[in-house]
Amino acid sequence: MHHTLETKMGTFGYFISNNPIKVIIATLILLIIPISHVPQITFDTSTEGFMHSDDPVLLEHNRFREQFGRDERIAIAIKGDHIFTLGFLRKLRALHEEIEQKVPYIDDVTSLYTVRNTRGEGDQLITDDLLEPFPMTKEDVAQIRQRAVASHFYRDLLLSRDGTMTTIIIETDAYTHKGESAQEGVDDGFEDEEITEMTGEQGASDVEDRDSQGREFLTDQENAQIVQKVYEIVRKYQKEGLDIYVAGSPVVLDGLKAQMQADMKKFTRVTFLIIVVFLFLMFRRVSAVIYPLVVVILSLLATVGMMAWTGVSFKLPTQIVPSLLLAVSVGATVHILSIFFDRFNGSGDKKEAIAYTLRHSGLAIAMTSVTTAIGVGSFAGSEVAPISDLGIFASFGVLVSLLLTLTLLPALLSLTPLQPKVNKAAGRLDALMGRLAVIPVRHHKGIIAFSVLIVAAALFAASRIELSHNPLYWFKADNPIRTATEKIDAAMNSTVTIEVVVDTGRENGWSDPQKLATLNRLSKELEQYVDAYTHIGKVVSLATIVKETNRALHENNESFYTIPANGDLVAQELLLFENSGSDDLEDVVDSQFSKARVSIKLPWTDAVKAVGVRDHVQKVFKEAFADERVEVTGMIPLLINTFDQAIRSSVVSYLIAFVLISLMMMLILSSVRLGLLSMIPNLLPIIMGLGLMYLYNIPLDMFTLLIGSIAIGLAVDDTIHFLHNFRRYYLQSGDSAKAIEQTFFTTGKAMVITTVVLALGFYAYMMAQMIAVQNFGFLTGTMIVFALLADLLLAPALMIIAAKRGWIK
DSSP states (O other), X not given: OHHHHHHHHHHHHHHHHHOHHHHHHHHHXXXXXXXXXGGGOOBOOOSGGGBOTTOHHHHHHHHHHHHHOOOOEEEEEEEOSOOSSHHXXXXXXXXXXXXXXXXXXXXXXESTTTOEEEEEETTEEEEEETTSSOOOSHHXXXXXXXXXXXXXXXXXXXXXXXXXXXEEEEEEOSBOOTTGGGGTTOOSOOOHHHHHHHHTTTOHHHHHOBOTTSOBBOOHHHHHHHHHHXXXXXXXXXXXXXXXXXXXXXXXXXXXXXXXXXXXXXHHHHHHHHHHHHHHHHHOOSHHHHHHHHHHHHHHHHHHHHHHHTTOOXXXXXXXXXXXXXXXXXXXXXXXXXXXXXHHHHHOOHXXXXXXXXXXXXXXXXXXXXXXXXXXXXXXXXXXXXXXXHHHHHHHHHHHHHHHHHTHHHHHHHHSOOOOOOOHHHHHXXXXXXXXXXXXXXXXXXXXXXXXXXXXHHHHHHTTOOBOOOGGGGSOTTOHHHHHHHHHHHHHSOSEEEEEEEEOSSTTGGGOHHHHHHHHHHHHHHTTOBOSSOBOOEEEOHHHHHHHHHHHTTTTOGGGOSOOSOHHHHHHHHHHHHHTTOOGGGGTBOTTSOEEEEEEEEOOOOTTTTHHHHHHXXXXXXXXXXXSEEEXXXXXXXXXXXXXXXXXXXXXXXXXXXXXXXXHHHHHHTOHHHHHHHHHHHHHHHHHHHHHHHHTTOXXXXXXXXXXXXXXXXXXXXXXHHHHHHHHHHXXXXXXXXXXXXXXIIIIHXXXXXXXXXXXXXXXXXXXXXXXXXXXXXXXXXXXXXXHHIIIIIHHHHHXXXXXXXXXX
16 A cells, blocks of 8 residues: 555656646645635634633623623722822822723723712712812812721722722723724614624624624724723823833733734744755755745645634634744655755756655655644644634644645746755765664663653653643733732732622512622622632622612711611612612612622632632522522633633543544554554653653643644654654665664654754744743744654664564564
C-alpha cells in the first residue's frame, strides 16, 4: 500500500511539472471565496463569547439580563483624604455629569452625587439625591458626610470604610444600539429586516447573543466605545490632580481585547521575520523564501476568511490561530524544499526532483498534516466556544496548507528557472547529523533508561500543578487595569458580582415579610463569609430598600432599620417608595414583585478558587427558599462554568487526539505494536512540559490546557517522518544502524529545520503582553524542542530494540 501510494505521489509530481499553470489557477480559484471575506473578520472578548449560544448557563444569564439589565459594571474610584470638602464634591459633580453626557450606551450612573438619600420628614417619604440641593457651605458638607458615613447602603459600594475612596458606578445598556439611526421613533424591539442588517458586521457570537424576544445584547464593539470614552474623560481629571482608578469586568475584557489585537500583529510580524531569515540562511535562494511565504499567507487568509464567512469572531484562545498556522504551514514546505534541493543540486533535473520529492516525502507530509489537524481538531467538540472554533479553523487551515504545499509549491518551483549549486549550510548540517546518528546506536539502552527517569520525575511534578482561570492575572503585575482592580478591591471589597434571582412564581410574592426577613438574614450572614481565597464584601437586595423605607417612616430612627412584620405595612411602604420618584426598585425586583435580585459583591477572584463561594451562595439560597426557583448567575459563575467546561472538553480532546493519532501511526507503520511504540516519543515532550509548568510555577489555565493536543499534533509530525523513512531504509538493508544514519541524512535535516522554525515561531509568543500567552509560547516552543530530541534519540533507540526483536516486517 505504501509503495503504491508513493508511486502515485511521484506520478502526481510529474503531472504538476507538466501542467503548472493549470494547477496554480485551480488552487487559486478554490481560495477566492473564503479569502474575499477576510475584511469582515471581527473580535470578541466578552465573557458570553466563551459559551455556545445554547449553553444553559448562558441562557440563564440572558434571562437575567433581559429582566434586570447588564450586571457587568464599570467602577471609577477616586482616592483622597478630603472627599467631604466643597472642592472635591464639585470635581465629583463635574466628572459625574461629563460621564452622563459623553459616554455612550449608558443606562445609569451612580455616585455620591446622585445616590438615593431615603429619609422621612414628618409623615412624608423622601428619596432625593444625597447632594440635592448641592452643598454650599462647610456645614452643609458636614451634614452630608454624617449621612454618608452612617449609611449601610453606601458602605463598600460608593464609600470605603475609612472614607478615603469613593466610586462612580456606570451601568451600561443591556441591548445594542446598532441600527437606531435607521429606526428613530421605535421605542422597543426590532423588525426582522433590521436585525438582519444590524448583525452583518459583528459575527455569530453577537448574532446568537440575544434575549428571548430576539433583541441583540450590547456588542463587544459598543463595550469598547464605552470604555475608551470613560478613559478619555478620566485622563482629563487625572491631569487636574485627582487620583482615579478604573476597573470592572467591561474594562478588563476591553483591555484583553486591545492586548490580543496588538499581540496578534506582533506575533505575525515576528513569525514572518523568523521564517524569512531562517529559510534564506538554510537554502540561500530567493524562491525558497518567497514560495513558502506564498503558501503560508494564502493558508492564513483562507482560514481567517472562512472564520469571517461563517460569522466566527477572533476570541482570546483563537488569537493563536494565525501564528500557529504560520509556524505549522512552513514546516511542511521546508520538508518539500529540503528534499527537492538535495535532489536537484545533485541531478540538475527539476521535473525528476519534484517527482522524487513527492514520492519520497509526499505521503509522509500528508500524514503529518492529517495528524496535526487531528491534534488541534480534537478541540472541535469543546463546550467552550472559542476553543471549539480553534479546533475547527486551525485544522481547516492545516489542511489548506497541505493542499497548497503539495500542489502550488511544486507548481511554482517548476516554473522557476533554477540552477544546481552547493549549499554550504546544508553541508554543515549533514556533518552534524552524521555525529548525532551515532548516539542512539551506541547508547540506546542508556537513552531509554534516562527517559524513564525523566518521565517519572515529570509525572510527580505534574501532580502538583495548580488550576487557574483568572483573566485579570493574564495582565502583567504593573498593568493599570490590574493595579486599579486590586486597589479598588482592597478599599471597597468588590469589583465583580454573583447574581441570584429568587422567583416566587406569583404576583406580589416579595411583599411577604417572612420572605424579606429570610432574605435580610441571608444577606447579613453572607456579608460575614470568608474562605481561604476570597470574601463577600457586600450584599444588595430588596431587603435593603425595605429597611431604609421603614426607618425613614419612623422618624429616621436607626432601631427601625428592619423588615416590618406586617405584610400590609410592607406593601404600603413599597408603594410609597415606588411613588417617591426613585426607580431603584427596578434593579432589585421585577414589576410584578414576583422575582427578586440579590447582588453579592466580592473582589475579583480566580474562578477555580471562587467555586467555594459560588457553591455556598447556591446552597444557602436553595435551602432558605426551597419552594422557590433559585438561579445563580453573574461574572463569577460564568467564569467558573467556562473553566469547568474547558477542563472536561480538554480531557475528551486529549483522548480523541491520542486514539486517532495512534491509529494513524499503526496505519502508517503497518503494525499495531510499532504504532503504539511510536507514541512514546510523542508523549514524552508533553509529560516533560508538565514538569516545566511545575518548575516555573505556571498554572493549568485556559491557554496551557490547549498545549497537550497541539503539542502531540506537532510532535507526531517528526515521528512520522522519521519512522516512515527509517522503516523504508531498514527494509532495504536489514541494518538498523545504517537505516538510522540514512534517515538522519535525509529526513533528519528537515526535522531540525522545521523544529527550529516552529519553536522560534512559538517562542515569539513570549513577547506578548498577556502572561498566559507568554506561558503558552514558552511551553509549546520548548515541547517542540523536546519532541525533536525524543525523535532523534528515543525513537531510534526504540527502533533498535524493535528491530532486534523482529517487530519490523
